[in-house]
Amino acid sequence: MQGGANNKGLVCLIAAAAVVLVFAGSSGIAAAQAAGLKKGFYKKSCPKAEEIAQRVVWNRVAGNPELAAKFLRMFFHDCFVRGCDASVLLDSASNTAEKNAAPNLSLAGFEVIEEVKAAVERECAGVVSCADIVALAARDSVSYQYRRSLWEVETGRRDGTVSSDQEALADIPAPTSTFPILLANFSAKGLGLQDLVVLSGGHTIGIGHCNLFSSRLFNFTGKNNPSDVDPSLNPSYARFLQGQCRRNQQDPNDNSTVVPMDPGSSVSFDSHYFVNLKARQGMFTSDATLLTDGRAAALVDKLRDPGVFLDHFKNSIKRMGQIGVLTGAAGQIRKRCNAVNS
Known part of the structure; x- marks a missing residue:
């Protein structure tokens, strides 16, 4: 009995050490990924980008206050699957995409994201990522009631090219979770x-x-x-x-x-x-x-x-918003948020 208890204690110590290593590794990876993000990333390449995004989102939320919860949830579901890369926006093509997974069937507001994208494309084509638009839409929609930004959004994300319903099912926390x-x-x-x-x-x-x-x-x-x-x-x-x-x-x-x-x-x-x-x-x-x-x-x-x-x-x-971000030359800047560039 006592020997079993000692072994159990040793196992717990090893498991605890493994958890520490996992956390340290995750923090290091997150820091490296986040290094490509910064406040005002589009200051020179598309200086009106954030202003345009806010204007479109605020106009929409003014007529539909429930959009704030929709965009906040969209951002969360995007980041938890493959990182914050706008993969949740992709339509199913050769495979079933994230947006068609059960946890995402009640997401909404995709058309507003496309509206923002179209507006910034008219201002500066091929510059602003859909991933950043999702992050800005979450902030701006929630902030609308205060008429000021509640948090700072670092930008510089690029868009992913893969979207899988199975990954969404595996990675999005369930409402029944303990x-x-x-x-x-x-x-x-x-x-x-x-x-x-x-x-x-x-x-x-x-x-x-x-x-x-x-x-x-x-x-x-x-x-x-x-x-x-x-x-x-x-x-x-x-x-x-x-x-x-x-x-x-x-x-x-x-x-x-x-x-x-x-x-x-x-x-x-x-x-x-x-x-x-x-x-x-x-x-x-x-x-x-x-x-x-x-x-x-x-x-x-x-x-x-x-x-x-x-x-x-x-x-x-x-x-x-720093989870698994694509920066630098990784990913792409999609022309439309619901499809990868051909």
Whole structure:
């Protein structure tokens, strides 16, 4: 018994050392990739690029505030698959592309990205990447309500030429993920626990599809009890969600019923997500699971402060925007965002 315990301890030490090496390697790779990005990359080659992008995006968001959540999610899904290379924008051609993978079927706003691209192409053809446009659209759409930029976007990304639905299925974190799985997902991209918690705050805007969380509301333990609810949910919030998602009780595959992720504040980018989470009103398992880790739960407490959240968010999303970027001579500058250059 004691020998087994000693062996187990040795295995844990080796595993811990391996994790340290993985994190060190990821940080080194991320730093090398990010070296090609900088603020004002287009200052000389296309000085009006960011102004044009902001104008188009703000005009669109003014008529459809829900676009902010769409663009923020698009940026996240792009960066987590092959890095921030606009591969999520490519249409399926010789293979099935990322945008046709199940996690991306509810993405929207592609036509606005193409509108921005067309506008900057008229100003300076072949200069501004679609990958940078996605990053700028996320920032500008979320910032619209404040009428100022909430975070700095470093530019200089180039566009990828490969897009695979299978890679999207493998790399995009699922809303049913537990904390260890989420942390592993983020670690694999060179991001840490703080980034995981902070970026989860993006759920302060947007909607959730009932079929992605209704298993928490009906027959949770699988004992054929329709009123059996995930005990980690606030009871009153669970009743609210049950009322909204009643169709999913009869048809778990229904993906047409949606609920605001932050009722009453679903188009306002603020720290209310963390207030809700502390009150056990996290919609997805991937939200609620943040309270199961002491370090993450402590961060949730701090991030309820609006100023603290915005200050941390700008740093975490900057790090996310550095994942796997193509710079220099890598990749290409696509003429259209939905297709590689011929």
